[in-house]
Amino acid sequence: MKNIIFTIAFLLCTIIALGQEEKALGVLESDTTWLKEIIKFPINFAPEINYTEGYEDLRFAKKWRSAVHEDFWCYMFAWHIKSKKKQTVETLENDIKSYYDGLMGAVNKKKDFKVPETTVLFIKTDGNKETDFIGKLYVYDSFTTEAMMTLNAQVKAYYCDQTESSTILFKLSPQGFNHEIWQRFNEVKLKANLCEN
Numbered sequence: 001m002k003n004i005i006f007t008i009a010f011l012l013c014t015i016i017a018l019g020q021e022e023k024a025l026g027v028l029e030s031d032t033t034w035l036k037e038i039i040k041f042p043i044n045f046a047p048e049i050n051y052t053e054g055y056e057d058l059r060f061a062k063k064w065r066s067a068v069h070e071d072f073w074c075y076m077f078a079w080h081i082k083s084k085k086k087q088t089v090e091t092l093e094n095d096i097k098s099y100y101d102g103l104m105g106a107v108n109k110k111k112d113f114k115v116p117e118t119t120v121l122f123i124k125t126d127g128n129k130e131t132d133f134i135g136k137l138y139v140y141d142s143f144t145t146e147a148m149m150t151l152n153a154q155v156k157a158y159y160c161d162q163t164e165s166s167t168i169l170f171k172l173s174p175q176g177f178n179h180e181i182w183q184r185f186n187e188v189k190l191k192a193n194l195c196e197n
Contacts, residue, residue: 025038025040025055025057026038026057026191027057027078027080027167027190027191027194028057028059028076028078028188028189028190028191029188029189029190029191030059030187030188030189031187033061033062033187034059034060034061034062034187034188035059035060035061035062035064036057036058036059036060037058037060038055038056038057038058039055039056039058040054040055040056041053041054041055041056041079041081043056043099043102045102045103045105045106046098046099046101046102046103047102048094048098048102049095049098049099051079051081051082051083052082053081053082054079054080054081054082054083054165055079055080056077056078056079056080057077057078057080058075058076058077059075059076059077059188060074060075061074061075061181061184065143065144066144067144067145070175070179070181071181072144072174073141073149073151073172073173073174074172074173074174074175074181075172075173076169076170076171076172076185076188077169077170078167078168078169078170078190079166079167079168079170080165080166080167080194081165081166081167081168082164082165083164083165083166084159084160084161084164084165084166085166086130086157086159087131087133087155087157087166087168089122089123089124089133092120092122092133092135092155093120093121093122093135096118096120096122096135096137096153096170097117097118097119097120100118100120100137100139101115101117101118103142104118104139104140104141104142105142107142107143108142109142110146115140115142116140116148118137118138118139118140119137119138119139120135120136120137120138121135121136122134122135122153122155123135130157131156131157131158131159132155132156133153133154133155133156133157134152134153134154134155134177135152135153135155136150136151136152136153137150137151137153137172138150139151149174150174151172151173151174152172152173152174152175152176152177153170153171153172154170154171154177154182154185155168155169155170155171156168156169157169158190158194160194160195162195163195163196165195167190167194169190171185
């Protein structure tokens with residue numbers, strides 16, 4: 001009987017500790033109109049992405065899975081990683097292609113169906129050429145429509161020399177850059193103490 005009580009107490013402590021650790025992770029701040037998820041690196045569905053320490057902090061518009069809603073596939077995420085390597089167009093294209101090919105393959109429900117590969121094109125913007133990018137992704141949607149779609153993307157990288165870490169912020173939507181979703185993305189803020197995490 002003592003062993004059973006000890007085992008239950010140990011499991012409860014472990015669950016509480018893991019829940020608190022995930023709560024502590026995060027570089028994005030948002031209200032409850034955004035859904036949240038944390039994924040630790042390395043990402044199991046995209047092992048080609050060469051970051052072994054850190055996490056992905058995601059925020060989804062609440063109707064992001066509804067193909068008839070204007071928020072369909074509107075979401076953003078930040079990779080907070082132990083790496084101060086500067087992002088390039090080539091690095092972003094390779095990492096995002098690996099990410100979506102892996103994700104859509106993992107989510108695919110069709111037996112004996114090979115998910116079409118993702119096509120990615122990024123360019124540096126006229127802003128800070130070291131940190132700002134825009135792009136387009138042509139990606140298969142395994143979640144909802146089971147069809148190809150185009151996502152517009154804005155990317156900004158932040159570097160922290162003192163912690164040798166980086167935060168790469170991605171905003172994605174099938175909506176054009178003049179749509180109000182791009183303003184709503186600004187409701188989700190990066191924490192002020194990025195370089196302390």
